[in-house]
Amino acid sequence: xxxxxxxxxxxxxxxxxxxxxxxxxxRRIAAEGLRLVYGGGRTGLMGAVADGVxxxxxxxxxxxxxxxxxxxxxxxxxxxxxIVGSMHERKSRMxxxxxxxxxxxxxxxxAEEIFEMLTWRQLGIGKKxxxxxxxxxFYTQLIGMIDHMVAERFLHPEQRDDLWHGxxxxxxxxxxxxxxxxxxDKWFDEKKRNALR
Ligand code: AMP
Numbered sequence: 001x002x003x004x005x006x007x008x009x010x011x012x013x014x015x016x017x018x019x020x021x022x023x024x025x026x027r028r029i030a031a032e033g034l035r036l037v038y039g040g041g042r043t044g045l046m047g048a049v050a051d052g053v054x055x056x057x058x059x060x061x062x063x064x065x066x067x068x069x070x071x072x073x074x075x076x077x078x079x080x081x082x083i084v085g086s087m088h089e090r091k092s093r094m095x096x097x098x099x100x101x102x103x104x105x106x107x108x109x110x111a112e113e114i115f116e117m118l119t120w121r122q123l124g125i126g127k128k129x130x131x132x133x134x135x136x137x138f139y140t141q142l143i144g145m146i147d148h149m150v151a152e153r154f155l156h157p158e159q160r161d162d163l164w165h166g167x168x169x170x171x172x173x174x175x176x177x178x179x180x181x182x183x184x185d186k187w188f189d190e191k192k193r194n195a196l197r
Contacts, residue, residue, distance in 0.1 A: 002178055003035040003061075005098035006114040008045035009106030010073070016106055019048045021135045026052020027102065028169050033058075037098045039090070040064030040082075042075035045104055050075050063093045089118060095126065100176045102131045105138040120157050120188045129179040131164035131172050139165060158182045 006029075012019050022045040029052075031034050036053045039046055040062025053060050060078040065087055068074065076080060084090045091113065103114035117130050132139045144166050149155035162182040164175045 001034065001099045003037050003098050003100075003174060004029055004176075005037040005094050005101045006049050006104060007039070007101065007106065007110045008049060010039075010041050010046050011044040011107065012044065012048070012114075013105055013120065015136065017136055018045055018138075021102055022048040023052035023055075023094055025049055025102075025104035025133065025169055026054075027056040028173075029053050030056035030058025032173060036060045037094055038062060038076055039094070039109075040078065041073045042077075043073055043107065047075060049104070050078055055079070061097060063090050063097070065090050080104070095120075099127065100129045100131070100179075102133050102172065103139075104133055105135055111142075117160075118163060121162070121181065122156075127181040128178045129164065129181075130162075131166075131176065133169060133172055134167045153188055156186065156188070 006138070008022060026036065026049040033172060036058065038048065038050060038060070041047060041064065050060050051064065054077060061080045061082065062075055062078045063084060064074050065080045069083055080108055080113065082093060084093055095117070099113060103110050103116045114130060114132070117126070120126050121128065121130065131145070146160055150157050150160045159182065164172055
């Protein structure tokens, strides 16, 4: 693992602990010799994680669409800032540049980005680890919703077990380094599974 993609809020959240832990994760990423790949913004938890990496001497690649640069939210201090034409281009570039994906607390943008990676992976596009690094129980309800998807047979239990959820970055990084993707199918229907083989 050489690089890690962090998805997180462009807002700082309601409690100081969100920014504190995001900065801490940034420092940890640098200490592990990993490159941070992220959305290139300077606001909220995005700015905090990037500043954490940079303060600890690490490298940061930001990938940001032109219209967000124009809104003056691009972080000008990162090691490399790639400016792309659209949100779709950005996500695909972040996918190519990264060996693992983690979501810190955030809003729609964060949820959409990590869920896209999870959906790609369950369709066999990319076999890279995806994790929710929780802060102060922020993700408890979302993980409950994912368990509900399993209980109602919209999601394979193996797919649910193929994501990591917890508060300890050390454990998360260990899990990522040892990761091998589940061999689980997306579909419950035998015929559909066989047709796609
Ligand atoms: P949200 O969780 O809705 O705040 O969205 C944060 C995620 O969406 C980040 O991981 C970014 O990739 C992207 N994003 C949303 N807003 C911005 C912004 N102002 N600057 C850069 N990226 C953003």
